[in-house]
Amino acid sequence: MHNITLIQGDGIGPEISEATMKIIKAAGVEINWDIQTAGADVIETEGKPLPDRVLESIKKNKVALKAPVTTPIGKGFRSVNVELRRALDLYANIRPCKNIEGIKTPFNNVDLVVVRENTEDLYAGLEEKIDDNTIHGIKLITRSASERIVDYAFQYALKNNRKKVVAVTKANICKMSDGLFLDSARNVAKKYEGKIEYGEILVDNLCMQLVQNPSKFDVLVLPNLYGDIVSDLTAGLIGGLGVAQGANIGKDCAVFEPVHGSAPDITGQNLANPTALVLCACEMLNYIGEGDASKKIQNAIYKTLKEGKFLTKDLGGCAKTTEFTDEVIKNLK
Numbered sequence: 592m593h594n595i596t597l598i599q600g601d602g603i604g605p606e607i608s609e610a611t612m613k614i615i616k617a618a619g620v621e622i623n624w625d626i627q628t629a630g631a632d633v634i635e636t637e638g639k640p641l642p643d644r645v646l647e648s649i650k651k652n653k654v655a656l657k658a659p660v661t662t663p664i665g666k667g668f669r670s671v672n673v674e675l676r677r678a679l680d681l682y683a684n685i686r687p688c689k690n691i692e693g694i695k696t697p698f699n700n701v702d703l704v705v706v707r708e709n710t711e712d713l714y715a716g717l718e719e720k721i722d723d724n725t726i727h728g729i730k731l732i733t734r735s736a737s738e739r740i741v742d743y744a745f746q747y748a749l750k751n752n753r754k755k756v757v758a759v760t761k762a763n764i765c766k767m768s769d770g771l772f773l774d775s776a777r778n779v780a781k782k783y784e785g786k787i788e789y790g791e792i793l794v795d796n797l798c799m800q801l802v803q804n805p806s807k808f809d810v811l812v813l814p815n816l817y818g819d820i821v822s823d824l825t826a827g828l829i830g831g832l833g834v835a836q837g838a839n840i841g842k843d844c845a846v847f848e849p850v851h852g853s854a855p856d857i858t859g860q861n862l863a864n865p866t867a868l869v870l871c872a873c874e875m876l877n878y879i880g881e882g883d884a885s886k887k888i889q890n891a892i893y894k895t896l897k898e899g900k901f902l903t904k905d906l907g908g909c910a911k912t913t914e915f916t917d918e919v920i921k922n923l924k
């Protein structure tokens with residue numbers, strides 16, 4: 592029996608969490624879910640969107656599965672997602688992006704990994720009002736965090752039989768901040784000379800090349816903001832946010848969560864694609880030593896997508912979340 596924190600989130604979060612728990616149970620893994628609420632709903636009763644009990648639960652269990660939590664746009668409380676990553680020092684956000692058989696896209700040989708720095712950059716939340724018409728936002732980049740994430744990217748490449756790590760910046764314009772990230776990347780890259788190839792690219796050029804020829808990229812390592820944006824782009828290369836998985840990894844704990852948000856436009860309609868969260872759960876199962884169950888669930892997901900009879904609306908089908916989930920369970924062998 593594993594103790595795992597589950598943040599069901601809001602928007603489509605509860606629907607896809609329900610689907611994921613059902614699939615894991617059907618695969619025979621016993622999990623004692625420590626369900627923790629966060630976000631706008633708990634502010635009234637607990638005074639803040641990310642209560643300490645959530646952090647304590649993750650620190651105790653070391654592992655969490657997390658569905659999306661809505662962040663108010665242009666006003667309101669600070670993102671629970673960003674705060675959680677910062678508070679637990681989940682410094683590496685890993686977002687693999689590989690074509691899935693059965694999902695039609697303009698390319699069929701995409702296989703790359705976005706490694707996003709997860710604790711600083713413009714996400715540090717250092718904004719101040721100068722006057723009604725002027726705001727300062729601080730882009731925080733440190734050598735220690737930059738070297739740590741680049742090293743993670745190289746280690747990831749080594750462990751996963753990848754060939755090349757490319758550092759992505761806008762160091763031609765942000766000469767000091769992105770310049771420091773780039774300098775850190777170059778320093779770390781020296782350690783891996785002869786083992787893993789190293790390259791550099793400007794983020795705007797990367798975006799253009801990703802939509803023209805994504806198969807040329809392997810592991811990308813980026814500061815926080817570029818990583819966030821580029822990983823939505825790369826999700827689009829393999830069928831969209833409904834299938835894009837991710838993980839936040841720290842020294843002491845890991846929080847597995849999809850790339851996508853709470854999808855308010857389809858909330859409560861049984862339309863959400865649970866694939867991304869289920870694939871996150873598979874990575875989580877690997878992490879806790881349940882590799883066989885992980886493989887079994889992955890195979891069932893891929894079989895369901897390949898057969899194409901029960902695709903959700905985002906993939907061009909008309910299956911409800913619950914119908915897709917039942918089909919995945921049927922395909923568990």
Ligand code: NAI
Pocket residue numbers: 603658659660661662663664672832833834848849850851852853854855856857862863864865867905
């Ligand atoms: P979003 O990712 O929620 O939605 C973008 C588009 O993708 C929408 O059309 C949505 O219907 C679709 N989509 C996303 N996930 C899907 C799924 N599983 N199945 C089918 N379609 C799916 O991004 P948006 O609208 O920019 O953000 C909504 C809210 O989510 C915001 O408050 C944002 O801050 C929050 N958010 C939370 C994240 C997290 O909890 N880690 C990450 C990204 C956004």
